[in-house]
Amino acid sequence: TPRVIAIANQKGGVGKTTTTINLAAGLAEFGYKVLVIDMDPQGNASTGLGVAPEARKQTTYDLLLDQALLIDLIQETTVPGITLCPANADLASADIDLVASEKRSFLLSDAIQEARFLALGHDFVLVDCPPSLSLLTVNALVAAESVLIPLQSEFFALEGLSQLMLTVREIRKSANPRLRIEGVLVTMTDSRNRLSQQVEADARATLGNMVFSTTIPRNVRVSEAPSYALPILQYDPSSKGADAYRRLSLEVISRKSNG
Amino acid sequence: TPRVIAIANQKGGVGKTTTTINLAAGLAEFGYKVLVIDMDPQGNASTGLGVAPEARKQTTYDLLLDQALLIDLIQETTVPGITLCPANADLASADIDLVASEKRSFLLSDAIQEARFLALGHDFVLVDCPPSLSLLTVNALVAAESVLIPLQSEFFALEGLSQLMLTVREIRKSANPRLRIEGVLVTMTDSRNRLSQQVEADARATLGNMVFSTTIPRNVRVSEAPSYALPILQYDPSSKGADAYRRLSLEVISRKSNG
Ligand SMILES: Nc1ncnc2c1ncn2[C@@H]1O[C@H](COP(=O)(O)OP(=O)(O)OP(=O)(O)O)[C@@H](O)[C@H]1O
Ligand SMILES: Nc1ncnc2c1ncn2[C@@H]1O[C@H](COP(=O)(O)OP(=O)(O)OP(=O)(O)O)[C@@H](O)[C@H]1O
Ligand SMILES: [Mg+2]
Numbered sequence: 001t002p003r004v005i006a007i008a009n010q011k012g013g014v015g016k017t018t019t020t021i022n023l024a025a026g027l028a029e030f031g032y033k034v035l036v037i038d039m040d041p042q043g044n045a046s047t048g049l050g051v052a053p054e055a056r057k058q059t060t061y062d063l064l065l066d067q068a069l070l071i072d073l074i075q076e077t078t079v080p081g082i083t084l085c086p087a088n089a090d091l092a093s094a095d096i097d098l099v100a101s102e103k104r105s106f107l108l109s110d111a112i113q114e115a116r117f118l119a120l121g122h123d124f125v126l127v128d129c130p131p132s133l134s135l136l137t138v139n140a141l142v143a144a145e146s147v148l149i150p151l152q153s154e155f156f157a158l159e160g161l162s163q164l165m166l167t168v169r170e171i172r173k174s175a176n177p178r179l180r181i182e183g184v185l186v187t188m189t190d191s192r193n194r195l196s197q198q199v200e201a202d203a204r205a206t207l208g209n210m211v212f213s214t215t216i217p218r219n220v221r222v223s224e225a226p227s228y229a230l231p232i233l234q235y236d237p238s239s240k241g242a243d244a245y246r247r248l249s250l251e252v253i254s255r256k257s258n259g
Numbered sequence: 260t261p262r263v264i265a266i267a268n269q270k271g272g273v274g275k276t277t278t279t280i281n282l283a284a285g286l287a288e289f290g291y292k293v294l295v296i297d298m299d300p301q302g303n304a305s306t307g308l309g310v311a312p313e314a315r316k317q318t319t320y321d322l323l324l325d326q327a328l329l330i331d332l333i334q335e336t337t338v339p340g341i342t343l344c345p346a347n348a349d350l351a352s353a354d355i356d357l358v359a360s361e362k363r364s365f366l367l368s369d370a371i372q373e374a375r376f377l378a379l380g381h382d383f384v385l386v387d388c389p390p391s392l393s394l395l396t397v398n399a400l401v402a403a404e405s406v407l408i409p410l411q412s413e414f415f416a417l418e419g420l421s422q423l424m425l426t427v428r429e430i431r432k433s434a435n436p437r438l439r440i441e442g443v444l445v446t447m448t449d450s451r452n453r454l455s456q457q458v459e460a461d462a463r464a465t466l467g468n469m470v471f472s473t474t475i476p477r478n479v480r481v482s483e484a485p486s487y488a489l490p491i492l493q494y495d496p497s498s499k500g501a502d503a504y505r506r507l508s509l510e511v512i513s514r515k516s517n518g
């Protein structure tokens with residue numbers, strides 16, 4: 001069965017979507033079959049992979065609310081090897097729409113474990129989460145075997161980390177005993193910036209091996225790529241951003257074998 | 260009665276908290292009495308104004324859930340002229356805790372209209388919103404006379420704007436007829452970056468006068484200031500970031516007189 005990784009952090013703008021898209025591209029480049037599930041009502045991962053808003057007839061909302069089958073929602077993207085279950089603004093009402101449902105935290109997990117989807121033989125499922133610890137992120141953490149936490153190398157970034165770790169521990173105790181931390185990824189680093197180096201040093205001091213050795217540098221080509229509906233690996237394959245996400249992909253692939 | 264401005268955008272990391280803190284500082288520098296209400300469970304505005312997590316005995320959560328009086332929650336900050344109603348992670352459960360409450364969208368509005376608070380004579384109340392269109396942001400939009408929308412000069416930023424505008428229109432029709440757009444503030448601009456200039460040009464082309472003439476440049480001193488629990492105006496008064504937030508404050512002050 002596929003490895004399911006949630007990409008989550010309630011702090012906004014830390015690189016969750018950018019990491020989901022570019023890690024998917026790195027894994028696909030190494031020959032893995034990857035599904036991206038967009039759990040964010042903003043739909044940025046859908047846009048960044050070339051599925052325009054008007055092409056999202058059925059979305060993750062239908063998966064959660066209408067028991068649609070994942071195999072019916074999956075679309076092609078601009079990148080061979082990566083498929084997508086898109087999202088749009090409807091998803092924003094999922095919290096309220098599902099408040100009475102007993103199984104509301106397990107809907108995504110059930111959808112991924114469904115036989116017809118498993119038969120497609122994906123190697124990885126990456127779930128892009130919105131910037132909150134709401135029901136959408138909870139669904140992703142219940143469905144996932146691990147969570148990858150992008151951590152922007154900025155002052156406010158470390159502040160929310162302990163809350164996120166608490167939530168992960170609660171989910172592991174109550175709903176998903178296999179949930180572990182895939183790793184903490186320091187993003188938008190700037191070697192000339194004292195604060196950025198400080199945040200990375202603090203993260204390594206407090207989290208140790210949980211922090212990926214790969215860090216992602218701030219690189220304008222990375223922020224340009226989504227406007228061409230391409231990951232950085234396709235938009236500018238020799239950029240510093242593309243290199244960093246390839247190295248991250250290798251770390252994610254090899255972490256598994258260390259199980 | 261005070262001018263109440265919500266600082267909102269469901270896109271994460273666009274500069275909502277940074278703008279709330281530094282606009283408050285600019286207004287205080289011109290002699291206005293300012294209250295900041297932190298509506299974000301991350302509590303970044305509280306930290307950035309020097310109220311540490313252990314000093315937040317009562318928070319915005321108590322205002323919404325326990326009918327606490329705003330006058331009992333207000334604390335001093337590191338800046339004369341700015342007081343704060345702090346937030347912590349408890350606020351994250353407000354959506355679910357309040358789902359059965361009839362008045363759930365009006366709780367903040369009622370708290371701000373309360374006589375003992377009004378008697379304190381604040382000139383401005385700035386409400387820092389979390390990165391979502393949940394009940395917390397809805398409360399801020401119902402309580403506010405206007406909404407200031409930080410727009411990061413990046414590709415994904417424009418995508419969420421139409422959804423936010425729809426929400427503002429819905430709130431104006433259903434709960435708060437006086438709600439208007441204070442302005443759209445282009446943040447983290449970089450004059451050497453083609454994409455940044457493009458996003459600003461697009462914003463001005465589609466939104467016209469709604470966009471403040473002041474833009475906020477990306478300035479590392481701005482991101483360092485919160486680690487000293489100070490706004491940029493106090494941390495580095497002659498920096499490009501401080502200048503920009505002073506100019507923004509003047510625009511906000513003068514917009515009112517144009518009514
Ligand atoms: N390494 C990088 N270099 C330069 N820009 C980056 C980098 N990573 C991300 N960005 C840019 O920073 C912004 C925030 O990134 P992104 O949207 O991926 O964060 P997010 O955590 O998904 O945000 P949200 O919380 O809104 O979902 C985007 O405009 C993106 O293009
Ligand atoms: N003009 C600027 N120059 C440099 N860095 C900035 C600037 N404005 C904001 N930042 C930094 O960018 C990051 C995001 O800003 P901020 O936290 O204010 O955004 P936000 O919209 O409040 O985020 P969230 O969606 O998580 O609430 C912070 O680390 C902040 O210090
Ligand atoms: Mg995102």
Ligand SMILES: [Mg+2]
Nearest residue numbers: 275276299303
């Ligand atoms: Mg904020």
